[in-house]
Amino acid sequence: MTATPNTVILDQVLALTTLFSADMARSDNELGLTxxxxxxxxxxxxxxxxxxxxxxxxxxxxxxxxxxxxxxxxxxxxxxxxxxxxxxxxxxxxxxxxxxxxxxxxxxxxxxxxxxxxxxLSPERRERFAADVATVTATLAKLIAAHEAER
Known part of the structure; x- marks a missing residue:
């Protein structure tokens, strides 16, 4: 099955999330935290x-x-x-x-x-990236809220 451009982006976000989670777990573990x-x-x-x-x-x-x-x-x-x-x-x-x-x-x-x-990233790209991440985050929050409301 061929990945669409949107699923490629989602897969990259999921990979980033996995890396962040692993790094946070390592850091927490070093400090004896959860x-x-x-x-x-x-x-x-x-x-x-x-x-x-x-x-x-x-x-x-x-x-x-x-x-x-x-x-x-x-x-x-x-x-x-x-x-x-x-x-x-x-x-x-x-x-x-x-x-x-x-x-x-x-x-x-x-x-x-x-x-x-x-x-x-240039200051302009950082600004755009921040706006894009905020938009995607807000959309995900709405989707989760809608899903919860259906349950």
Missing amino acids: PSRTHLLWMLQTGGPQTQRSLAEAMSVSPRNVTGLVDALVETGFVTRETHPSDRRAVLVTLTSTGATTMSRMHADHEQLADDLLRD
Whole structure:
């Protein structure tokens, strides 16, 4: 069967996704993390200390799931649980110095990878590529939402 131009592009995107996933898994493994734990750390890095409830909502997972993630991150020294300053029933999850250093390094690695990947594209091609990726991402999100609505 002959591939159409669109399926060739889709296959390239899937290959890129596979490479990114493998690279992220390697990086997470080196740090003793999982994708879910890394996601939680990124949320703390970008949003500051948060309650477990707000983390669960933002990650679209159950509070019990977040409790397990936070337990593991506390045990490995990436986060702490601290008393909420205005709600004595709530607990804030906060990056430790180890967690903050790790996330700073991940951010720097992220920036370097972006520079390395896009180095050979002119500013105009980067702008067009960003717009095209945004369009494809939005279309995929709509297709997924429509599929979910049908179920």
